[in-house]
Amino acid sequence: MERKKQSAARRTAGVSFAARLSFNNISHSYASGGETLRDVSLSAEPGEVLCLLGPSGSGKTTLLRIAAGIEAQRHGQVFLNEREIAGPDVFLPPEKRSIGLVFQDFALFPHLTILDNVRFGLTALSGGEARDEAMNALERVGLDGYAEAYPHVLSGGEQQRVALARALAPRPAVLLMDEPFSGLDSRLKDNVRAETLAILRQSRATAVVVTHDAEEAMRMGDRIALLKDGGLVQVGTAEELYHRPANLFVAGFFSEVNEFEGRVHAGAVETPLGRFPAEGMEEGDLATVAVRLSGFQVDQKGGAVPARIISRRFLGVVEFLELAIPGADHHVRARVRCGHLEPGVRDIWLNVIPSDVLVFARQSFEPSTFEQSTFEQSGESA
Numbered sequence: 001m002e003r004k005k006q007s008a009a010r011r012t013a014g015v016s017f018a019a020r021l022s023f024n025n026i027s028h029s030y031a032s033g034g035e036t037l038r039d040v041s042l043s044a045e046p047g048e049v050l051c052l053l054g055p056s057g058s059g060k061t062t063l064l065r066i067a068a069g070i071e072a073q074r075h076g077q078v079f080l081n082e083r084e085i086a087g088p089d090v091f092l093p094p095e096k097r098s099i100g101l102v103f104q105d106f107a108l109f110p111h112l113t114i115l116d117n118v119r120f121g122l123t124a125l126s127g128g129e130a131r132d133e134a135m136n137a138l139e140r141v142g143l144d145g146y147a148e149a150y151p152h153v154l155s156g157g158e159q160q161r162v163a164l165a166r167a168l169a170p171r172p173a174v175l176l177m178d179e180p181f182s183g184l185d186s187r188l189k190d191n192v193r194a195e196t197l198a199i200l201r202q203s204r205a206t207a208v209v210v211t212h213d214a215e216e217a218m219r220m221g222d223r224i225a226l227l228k229d230g231g232l233v234q235v236g237t238a239e240e241l242y243h244r245p246a247n248l249f250v251a252g253f254f255s256e257v258n259e260f261e262g263r264v265h266a267g268a269v270e271t272p273l274g275r276f277p278a279e280g281m282e283e284g285d286l287a288t289v290a291v292r293l294s295g296f297q298v299d300q301k302g303g304a305v306p307a308r309i310i311s312r313r314f315l316g317v318v319e320f321l322e323l324a325i326p327g328a329d330h331h332v333r334a335r336v337r338c339g340h341l342e343p344g345v346r347d348i349w350l351n352v353i354p355s356d357v358l359v360f361a362r363q364s365f366e367p368s369t370f371e372q373s374t375f376e377q378s379g380e381s382a
Contacts, residue, residue: 018046018206019081019098019173021067026076028062028230036062037073038230044174049200049207051221053214053253058227060210064176067208068101069094080173100167100205104179106159108151108166114138115147118166137165140199156184157192164196168203175200177209181216193219214254218242226250248288248360257290258332261362269359272327273305273352278359288362293320295356296334298341303349307332314338325350 021044028037037059044050052060065071067078069085069092077087080099085092094101108117119134138144141161143154151159160180167175180196181189197220200207211217217224218238225235234246245251248259260271264285268275271289278287297303298321307323310331319341321334334350341348 017171017173018204020044020046020079021099021174021206021208022079023063023067024077024079026063026066026073026078028059028066028071028073028075036230037066040076040227040230040232042225042232042235044206044208046206047204048222049197049209049220051217051224052208052210052227053212053217053221053224054227055212055253057229059230060212060227061178063227064101064178064208064210067174068099068176069097070101098170098173100170100172100175102160102163102167102175102177102180104182106151106163106183108159108162110151113148113150114143114154114162117151117162118169121166121170124170133169134165137169138162140168140202141165141195155188157188160184160192161195164199168199168205171203172205174206174208175203177207179210179212181211218254226253243355245358248290248358248362251290251358251360256293256333257358258293260289260291260328262287262289272325273332273350276354276357276359281359281361286362288360290358290360291332291352292356292358293333293335295353296336297351297353298334298336299349299351300341300345301349303351305350305352307348307350309341309346309348323348323350 023040023042026037026040027035029035040059040063052063054060062071066073066086072091073086078085080097084090085097109120112120115131115134115138118137119130122130122133125133135144135147138147141164143158143161143165146154146158151162154162163180181193184192193216209217209220211220221238223235223237224241226233226241228249234241234250241250242254245254251257260269260273262269262271264278264281264283264287266283267277269278269287269289273291276289278285281287305325307325309321310324311322313320315335317338318335319338321336323332323334325332
């Protein structure tokens with residue numbers, strides 16, 4: 001549990017001179033083989049919170065390490081505003097970049113007090129000035145009362161805030177955060193994440209946050225950059241990536257989907273759930289229709305599609321349903337609000353919500369990763 005011993009009022013975060021962090025055609029590979037980043041061009045604008053999102057192995061942490069100067073790219077350039085800090089003929093060491101870094105495991109020194117941990121990087125200041133800046137940083141995160149304590153007495157959330165204070169104390173132009181909340185339990189995570197975002201807004205530093213959690217990226221990011229297999233798939237706001245995904249991978253990363261394959265005929269694709277428009281596609285094109293699990297209205301009396309409940313799981317606000325529908329060779333999954341269906345009912349009707357249907361072109365009928373995942377998970381609970 002978070003300690004209640006905090007300052008009566010937190011100090012407002014010291015303002016940083018936010019900078020634009022730009023990656024220009026970044027490629028990277030390790031000596032052991034395999035390309036980890038492939039021609040990535042991306043910018044975090046001054047004062048923006050940019051989330052790097054993607055599955056394990058997508059290259060997001062490597063991109064962060066290149067920005068920090070811990071790793072060197074094989075090709076491309078990194079700029080801080082108009083200044084090149086890494087490129088073919090330039091490599092500025094980490095301590096010269098005005099970039100702060102918060103590690104996944106917080107990386108606090110167990111033998112140093114909380115105050116000494118925070119002032120560790122303030123080497124350019126005198127002892128008294130460094131102490132004052134460190135105390136100011138601890139006040140901003142509400143932990144100045146623990147200045148003389150050691151990291152082991154703090155909870156995970158408090159240690160994360162100390163790591164944030166240490167990174168912000170030198171007032172960097174850019175702050176990098178690598179999975180900063182992954183070690184926290186789910187109940188604590190929401191509070192610490194909200195506090196961290198508030199401190200970032202106050203400090204006005206540009207922030208780049210790595211996460212594998214789409215909801216976390218949507219909660220924190222002004223924009224999201226989604227990576228896959230070392231490449232940049234799509235960049236935009238949470239609304240843009242959710243409502244206008246560039247492809248099936250993006251759609252499936254932001255919400256679970258049911259998939260149906262078919263060909264375009266008369267401007268639409270026929271599926272067991274109905275016909276859906278295929279805008280911009282030609283007659284006879286192969287298509288994948290993705291229907292979000294939230295995209296169903298259920299009724300016991302009537303509707304567009306008959307369905308039989310195969311399994312039903314109570315999840316609190318919603319129920320998770322596995323359904324058999326005529327013409328489908330795999331179960332359809334749905335999340336519906338609790339209370340819409342009576343206990344014990346088996347046969348129901350479905351109406352599909354058009355805004356939760358996405359149609360994508362595809363090249364062949366070979367099963368996609370998401371299609372295989374759908375089949376594998378059809379017998380599991382949500």
